[in-house]
Amino acid sequence: MANTKEKLFADFTAPTAQEWIDKIQVDLKGADYQKKMVWRTNEGFSMQPFYRKEDVDKLATVNALPGEFPYVRGNKTADNEWHVRQDIKCECPKEANAKALDILNKGVDSLGFNIPADKISAEYVETLLEGIYVECVELNFTTCQAHCLELAKVLVAYFEKKGVNPEKVEGSISFDPLQKMMVKGKDTAALFTTFAKDLVETLAAYPNFRAITVNAYTLTDNGAYSYQDLGYALAWGNEYLNLLVEAGVEPCVAAKNIKFNLGINGVYFMEIAKFRAARMLWAQIVAQYTPCKEAAKMHVCAVTTTYNMTVFDSYVNMLRSQTETMSAAIAGVESIVVTPFDAPYEVATEFSERMARNQQLLLKEECHLDRMVDVAGGSYFIEELTNALAGQAWKLFLAVEEEGGFLAAVTAGTIQAAINATDKERHANAGKRKEFILGTNQFPNFTEVSEGKTPITPCAACCGEEETPVAKLQTSRLASEFENLRLTTEKAAKQPVAFMLTIGNLAMRQARAQFSCNFLAAAGYKVIDNLGFPTVEEGVDKALEAGADIVVICSSDDEYAEYAVPAFQYLNGRAMFVVAGAPACAEDLKAAGIENFIHVRVDQLKTLKEYNAKLGI
Numbered sequence: 001m002a003n004t005k006e007k008l009f010a011d012f013t014a015p016t017a018q019e020w021i022d023k024i025q026v027d028l029k030g031a032d033y034q035k036k037m038v039w040r041t042n043e044g045f046s047m048q049p050f051y052r053k054e055d056v057d058k059l060a061t062v063n064a065l066p067g068e069f070p071y072v073r074g075n076k077t078a079d080n081e082w083h084v085r086q087d088i089k090c091e092c093p094k095e096a097n098a099k100a101l102d103i104l105n106k107g108v109d110s111l112g113f114n115i116p117a118d119k120i121s122a123e124y125v126e127t128l129l130e131g132i133y134v135e136c137v138e139l140n141f142t143t144c145q146a147h148c149l150e151l152a153k154v155l156v157a158y159f160e161k162k163g164v165n166p167e168k169v170e171g172s173i174s175f176d177p178l179q180k181m182m183v184k185g186k187d188t189a190a191l192f193t194t195f196a197k198d199l200v201e202t203l204a205a206y207p208n209f210r211a212i213t214v215n216a217y218t219l220t221d222n223g224a225y226s227y228q229d230l231g232y233a234l235a236w237g238n239e240y241l242n243l244l245v246e247a248g249v250e251p252c253v254a255a256k257n258i259k260f261n262l263g264i265n266g267v268y269f270m271e272i273a274k275f276r277a278a279r280m281l282w283a284q285i286v287a288q289y290t291p292c293k294e295a296a297k298m299h300v301c302a303v304t305t306t307y308n309m310t311v312f313d314s315y316v317n318m319l320r321s322q323t324e325t326m327s328a329a330i331a332g333v334e335s336i337v338v339t340p341f342d343a344p345y346e347v348a349t350e351f352s353e354r355m356a357r358n359q360q361l362l363l364k365e366e367c368h369l370d371r372m373v374d375v376a377g378g379s380y381f382i383e384e385l386t387n388a389l390a391g392q393a394w395k396l397f398l399a400v401e402e403e404g405g406f407l408a409a410v411t412a413g414t415i416q417a418a419i420n421a422t423d424k425e426r427h428a429n430a431g432k433r434k435e436f437i438l439g440t441n442q443f444p445n446f447t448e449v450s451e452g453k454t455p456i457t458p459c460a461a462c463c464g465e466e467e468t469p470v471a472k473l474q475t476s477r478l479a480s481e482f483e484n485l486r487l488t489t490e491k492a493a494k495q496p497v498a499f500m501l502t503i504g505n506l507a508m509r510q511a512r513a514q515f516s517c518n519f520l521a522a523a524g525y526k527v528i529d530n531l532g533f534p535t536v537e538e539g540v541d542k543a544l545e546a547g548a549d550i551v552v553i554c555s556s557d558d559e560y561a562e563y564a565v566p567a568f569q570y571l572n573g574r575a576m577f578v579v580a581g582a583p584a585c586a587e588d589l590k591a592a593g594i595e596n597f598i599h600v601r602v603d604q605l606k607t608l609k610e611y612n613a614k615l616g617i
Contacts, residue, residue, distance in 0.1 A: 017052055024049070041270065043227040043392045051380035059387050061280060066332075066373045070283035072276050072386065073374040074332035075297045081370045082328075083138050083335035084360045085301065086353065087112035093119070093127040101131055106354070107361045110138035110171075110335050117144035120151050125158050135164050138335060139171035139209075140301075145188060148175040149195045152202045152211065159206070172210040172259045172301075175199055178236060179215040181410050185468025189407055192240070197247040200257050210259040210299065212240050217303040220263020222475040223423035226270045227389060230278055231396025232406070232415060233262060238285055238397075239406035251289035261301045262333075264324040266308050269385060271324065272376050275300060275331030277390035281397070301335040302328035309344045310479040311455050312448055312486060313439025317341035322359050329363050330375040336360055344477060345453040413471030423475035430478050431605030440479045441604055444521045450490055455483055481605055482522060485612065489524035492617045496525045499548035499575075501539035502532045503563055504555035512554040512580040519598050520550065523608040536567035543575065549615055550576045552598070557583035565592045576614060 015023075021033070028036055037049040056062055064070065067077035074080070086108045090096035100111050113128065120143065129139075143151050152173055159169060175195065177188040199211040216233035224232070237258055244254035262278065264271050283296040290296075304321040318341045328336050338359050340352035348356075364370045376382045403409045410416070429435040436442040455477075489496065498520040502509040509532060517527040528546055533539035536553070543551045553560070553567050560583040568577045569592075578596040579589060586597060598607060 020050060042225045042267075043270070043389060045388045045392060047381070047385060047388065051384050053380065056380050056383045059383055061387065062383055066377075069287075069293050069296060070280045071297055072280040073377055074276075074279070075299075075334070076332060076373055078373070079371055080329070080332055080373055080375060082333055082360075083110035083301075084108050084357060084364075085110035085112055085138065085140070085335045085337045086357060087114060087140075087142075087337060089114045090119070090128060091116070093124050097128050097130050097132075100128075103353075103357065104132070104137065107357050109136075110140065112140040112142065112337070114142045115151065117147040120147055120154060122154055122157060125154050129158065134159065134162065135168040139169075140174065141172070142174040145175060145177050145180055145191050146195075148173050149199050149202065152199055156202060156206075166205045167207065169206045170208040172213055173199070173203075174213040174215065174261075175211060176213045176215045178239070178407065178410055179218055181470050182416055182473050183218060185470045185472035187411070187469045189411070192243055193247070196240070196244060197249055200244065200249055200253065203257070204253070207256065211257045212244070212259070214240065214258065214260045214262075217261050217263035217305070218473070219419055220265050220303075220305045221307050222419050222473045223307050223426050223478065224263075224265075224419050225422055226265060226267060226274045227392040227396060228419065228422060229263060229265070230274050230281070230389065230393035232400065233260060233278065234281055234285060234393065234397045235400035235406040235409070237282065238401075241286070241289060242405070243407075245289060251286075252292040252295040255286045255290065255292075255295035259299045259301065261303060263305050264302050264328050265305050266320055266324060268323050268327055269382065270389065271327035272331045272382055273385040273389045275302065275328060275333055276376065276382070276386045277393060279332075280386070281390055281394060300333045301337065302333040303337045304339045306339055306343050306477060307475075308437065308478050309339070309341070310437060310440050310477075311345045311450065311453050311483050312479075313445045314341055314344070314453075316439045317344075318355060318359065319438075321356070322362075325359055326363060326369070329360075329369045332374060343456075345455055411470060416471040416473050420474050426478060427476075427481060431481070432603050433600070435478070437479050437482070440482045441522050443518055446517070446521045446527055450487060454487075455480060485605070485608055486522070486524040489612060489617055492615075494549075496523075496549040496611075496615050496617070497547050498525045498527045498550040498552060498578075499543035499546055500527070500529045501536065501543060501551050501553045501567060502530050502555070503534075503536060503539060503553070504559035506532070508556035508559075509554045513552075515600075516552045516554060516578070516580045516598060519604060520552070520608070520611075522604065523612065525550070536563050537570055540567060540570050543571075548575050550578055550611070552578045552580050554580045557581060557585075560589065561585045564589050564594060568592065568594050576611070 025033060039047040061072045064073060066073040084107055086103055088096050088099055090113050141151060177191040180188045203209050203211050214233055214236045216229060219229050219232055240258055241254050245251050279298045282298040286296040304324040308320055309317045321338050325336055325338055338356040340348035340356045342352045369375055400406055400409050426435055430437055430441055433441050500513040502513050513529050517529055521527050551571055553564055555563055564579055571577050578598055579594060580598055582597060582599045
């Protein structure tokens with residue numbers, strides 16, 4: 001058998017990298033290799049279309065096993081199990097308890113309780129946790145930052161009263177004053193100095209219940225690119241680690257008390273690499289404080305983002321969050337929160353929460369992603385991407401450190417300015433369709449109406465432009481401007497009708513009609529496509545019969561010289577006239593009075609706003 005195997009493999013010669021490139025060049029049929037095949041990431045580096053073993057042999061990270069420093073391959077060695085977490089807003093402790101008990105029977109094994117500060121008491125916690133076996137369920141708590149220590153003391157008293165094994169209590173308290181600084185613009189840095197050490201000491205007997213949290217998902221929800229998520233999260237965590245050590249907490253204890261709640265954006269492979277790189281870089285940072293390898297493990301809860309979610313075609317949000325959840329699961333995080341698909345416009349319903357839970361259960365029960373350690377291991381592409389992203393994020397981390405650390409950068413507004421600038425850039429790219437939002441600026445649902453759905457304005461935005469001691473994150477969901485445009489159109493006295501005057505070359509007229517329908521439906525216009533007309537006069541007559549407000553001529557570049565001007569003149573101002581494309585004769589058409597052209601290089605959002613203005617909307 002051995003000889004057979006040797007002979008079989010001897011029959012095949014491994015192609016060289018150049019031979020692969022030559023083959024790709026042939027298949028490209030003259031197209032530019034760099035433009036067609038190389039991925040130029042938003043992170044500032046490029047990725048090749050393929051990698052070989054020799055490309056990753058130079059990377060030290062591939063030599064470590066799962067569970068080994070620097071943990072790029074994960075903290076786990078037996079499986080890839082993660083906690084399915086659902087958060088609960090706790091106005092009434094009895095109702096929150098009933099909900100918690102219900103969802104624990106539906107696949108959840110991690111709970112997040114958001115407790116009002118004025119409700120914290122032993123009686124409240126007793127009611128809230130009644131019937132919940134705290135040794136079997138991960139428990140996470142959020143409350144006002146100034147009351148986290150009070151909550152911790154109440155919880156410890158509860159645990160002691162119940163006689164639970166401290167080693168088996170798992171969870172966290174979300175003590176993160178720097179998050180509040182960026183979101184609210186309030187200088188809350190002193191809270192960390194006041195409470196952090198006492199908080200750690202209060203929970204000292206509970207090694208798996210973490211006192212300090214880095215809520216970096218806030219950056220993801222405000223549009224940050226992956227390298228910003230990673231670089232700033234590391235600087236954020238290092239700031240807390242350094243402050244704890246300066247306050248007299250042992251470095252090993254300090255590191256073990258920090259938990260990272262990281263966001264997941266929609267760039268599938270990049271996010272897999274992000275979580276792997278995060279563990280690797282955090283391990284290197286902690287190693288500068290303590291030789292304790294256990295302390296160097298990064299503990300991560302991943303949260304799907306709201307930034308790319310939409311009000312219109314909202315079920316597509318489940319596709320987005322599903323791929324995000326897959327990224328985190330494959331990367332080996334410890335728990336995941338899937339944001340319900342209806343988050344942009346309403347308080348989550350029982351149905352949307354059920355779907356969010358089932359999205360994770362699907363990956364466990366159907367895909368078995370929880371059974372194999374380091375699911376991404378062995379992928380040359382992922383290894384190279386992890387290394388490249390780590391390098392870019394590390395540069396950002398060092399830049400923050402050179403500024404004096406994360407606290408200094410937040411106080412100066414540097415972090416907020418960078419994230420706000422990225423958000424602005426991404427909104428501009430979405431407006432030009434350089435960044436696609438499925439169902440919004442690309443392939444919108446032509447017949448959908450809002451049916452009363454109104455976008456929820458996040459607190460960071462609703463606080464307005466008032467002066468605050470610290471600069472705030474001032475961002476909005478990527479689809480928000482398109483949604484506002486569509487809602488404005490929906491409220492108009494008459495829904496604008498866009499009629500496709502298709503004529504001439506069959507392939508070109510169909511392609512341009514489809515493009516134009518997608519382009520204009522993004523504003524909520526009613527679009528009417530057609531098979532084709534023998535003359536422009538017949539097409540214009542049919543458009544006017546249909547009550548068209550916009551007539552879009554769809555043909556080939558060459559034929560526009562023949563059809564566009566006669567169609568425009570025959571229409572004679574009875575509706576807006578638009579040419580689909582950027583033909584060579586565009587200047588001649590403009591000279592004839594034609595003003596409107598739509599094609600892949602125009603700013604879609606700006607154009608649609610202009611059309612609404614011309615239509616009196």
